[in-house]
Amino acid sequence: MRIAYSKEIDVKYDVDVFVAGGGPAGMAAAVTCARAGRSVFLAESYSAFGGAAVTMLVPAFMSFGDGVHFLADGFGREIRDRIAREAGERWRKYCPDSIPAEVLKRIYDDMATDAGVRFQFHTNLTDAVVEDGKIRYAVCAAKGQVFAVKAKLYIDCTGDGELSMMAGAECAYGDENGRTMAATLCGLWSGIDWSRVQGPDRRRLDDAFADNVFTNIDRHLPGMWRLCAETADENGAHRPDGIGGSNAGHVYGIDARDAASLTEGIIRGRKQLMEYRKYYREYLTGFETMELVATAPHLGIRESRRVMGDYCLNLEDFQNRAVFEDEIGRYNYPVDIHSPTNDSAGYNKFMKEYTSYVMGRGESYGIPYRCLTVRGLTNLLTAGRCISTDRSLQASVRVMPGCYITGQAAGMAAAVLCDGHSDDVHGADVHEIQKRLVGIGAYLPNYRE
Numbered sequence: 252m253r254i255a256y257s258k259e260i261d262v263k264y265d266v267d268v269f270v271a272g273g274g275p276a277g278m279a280a281a282v283t284c285a286r287a288g289r290s291v292f293l294a295e296s297y298s299a300f301g302g303a304a305v306t307m308l309v310p311a312f313m314s315f316g317d318g319v320h321f322l323a324d325g326f327g328r329e330i331r332d333r334i335a336r337e338a339g340e341r342w343r344k345y346c347p348d349s350i351p352a353e354v355l356k357r358i359y360d361d362m363a364t365d366a367g368v369r370f371q372f373h374t375n376l377t378d379a380v381v382e383d384g385k386i387r388y389a390v391c392a393a394k395g396q397v398f399a400v401k402a403k404l405y406i407d408c409t410g411d412g413e414l415s416m417m418a419g420a421e422c423a424y425g426d427e428n429g430r431t432m433a434a435t436l437c438g439l440w441s442g443i444d445w446s447r448v449q450g451p452d453r454r455r456l457d458d459a460f461a462d463n464v465f466t467n468i469d470r471h472l473p474g475m476w477r478l479c480a481e482t483a484d485e486n487g488a489h490r491p492d493g494i495g496g497s498n499a500g501h502v503y504g505i506d507a508r509d510a511a512s513l514t515e516g517i518i519r520g521r522k523q524l525m526e527y528r529k530y531y532r533e534y535l536t537g538f539e540t541m542e543l544v545a546t547a548p549h550l551g552i553r554e555s556r557r558v559m560g561d562y563c564l565n566l567e568d569f570q571n572r573a574v575f576e577d578e579i580g581r582y583n584y585p586v587d588i589h590s591p592t593n594d595s596a597g598y599n600k601f602m603k604e605y606t607s608y609v610m611g612r613g614e615s616y617g618i619p620y621r622c623l624t625v626r627g628l629t630n631l632l633t634a635g636r637c638i639s640t641d642r643s644l645q646a647s648v649r650v651m652p653g654c655y656i657t658g659q660a661a662g663m664a665a666a667v668l669c670d671g672h673s674d675d676v677h678g679a680d681v682h683e684i685q686k687r688l689v690g691i692g693a694y695l696p697n698y699r700e
């Protein structure tokens with residue numbers, strides 16, 4: 252059965268730029284655009300900024316640089332530096348690659364507020380009103396109110412390409428059989444004796460498989476990251492924190508576009524983490540007394556829609572260390588495609604790709620502006636996990652520093668377009684975007700005045 256439903260709603264915000272989602276891409280886009288002098292409204296469905304680092308408890312950043320250059324320069328460097336300043340002595344000493352989520356939330360709150368970004372948490376983008384290939388309004392549902400936002404330009408930073416899908420953009424999903432990388436429910440743990448921990452965490456999996464500890468034989472165990480309590484100071488330096496963030500276990504066959512499937516996945520994930528509790532406590536040293544403090548509020552989704560743009564960045568570009576005239580950044584993380592299936596063929600394929608498609612020191616691939624411009628829509632840009640790539644490239648550029656790079660570029664592009672009184676993302680002055688990105692510190696070695 253279907254019903255027709257319509258309603259008159261207020262246009263609550265009238266701004267230059269609407270940003271959907273406040274993860275790494277959305278924060279970089281909104282703050283960069285607002286700092287460039289444009290009015291921005293950001294809708295975030297959760298109760299904090301941060302995206303997967305906060306909602307999915309992803310415990311660590313992947314590479315910001317290539318060993319020689321700081322690739323996520325500009326916004327990414329600012330985040331790195333602010334965390335280093337604000338997270339405390341113990342974080343700097345013991346876990347500088349981990350994400351102190353509470354510190355990060357406050358940093359983002361301050362950055363958005365200081366830049367003049369208008370934003371609302373608990374606010375879900377639910378629809379887009381499109382006329383003649385142009386988004387006219389974004390429709391949001393918040394506590395107590397459904398309202399519209401009017402903007403000249405729209406940036407999809409939902410990770411899942413939600414705004415693009417709602418606007419009717421062409422999206423790709425998964426492999427040739429529609430299968431995506433397995434999801435993971437991350438967790439927060441206490442009671443770990445980090446002084447006795449040895450890696451890698453997967454080293455006794457075979458023993459545990461033989462003892463039937465696990466329901467699934469899953470050989471891919473990214474592991475447990477050391478986290479530090481943010482309040483630790485000099486006086487507490489002798490007292491171990493004992494905190495860990497897990498990226499353990501895969502939930503297979505989940506459709507990130509479907510709430511019913513996500514519901515099933517998070518329930519499976521919660522059960523499965525109890526098996527990892529047993530494994531860590533009984534098979535590995537240092538974890539004997541560990542306890543689960545919390546599972547992530549959201550199931551960790553690695554792969555969802557890829558929104559098709561004017562260019563589709565691909566594996567060949569990775570292999571060629573491609574340079575583009577319109578590049579807005581460069582990145583280098585390996586092709587990290589977690590298997591969609593729980594079998595040894597899938598695991599072996601993951602290992603082969605992960606170890607074959609790797610950059611050397613100082614190497615990177617270019618990301619063209621055309622990966623952010625959504626085909627068939629005039630005034631829509633994407634940034635972050637859902638930009639226009641093939642599956643292989645998505646598996647590289649999806650990590651958080653990569654999302655800072657594309658988010659920053661989308662925010663700057665929107666500002667440049669507004670300054671030029673244009674809302675046509677396909678006709679943007681890319682040279683001007685690059686020039687202004689360089690002005691805020693972005694790494695664009697191929698840019699020429």
Ligand SMILES: Cc1cc2nc3c(=O)[nH]c(=O)nc-3n(C[C@H](O)[C@H](O)[C@H](O)COP(=O)(O)OP(=O)(O)OC[C@H]3O[C@@H](n4cnc5c(N)ncnc54)[C@H](O)[C@@H]3O)c2cc1C
Nearest residue numbers: 272274275276296302303313376410551552635636650651
């Ligand atoms: C299990 C797991 C492990 C990972 N490990 C690492 C790692 O070690 N290091 C690393 O750097 N990266 C890692 N990643 C990848 C990385 O975390 C994500 O790819 C990255 O955060 C994507 O950034 P984003 O801004 O595109 O999207 P997200 O971080 O997903 O942010 C999107 C935001 O949009 C909001 N949103 C979504 N839909 C709507 C809507 N309709 N209305 C309003 N708001 C909406 C969400 O609440 C969210 O805050 C991992 C990911 C997973 C799942």
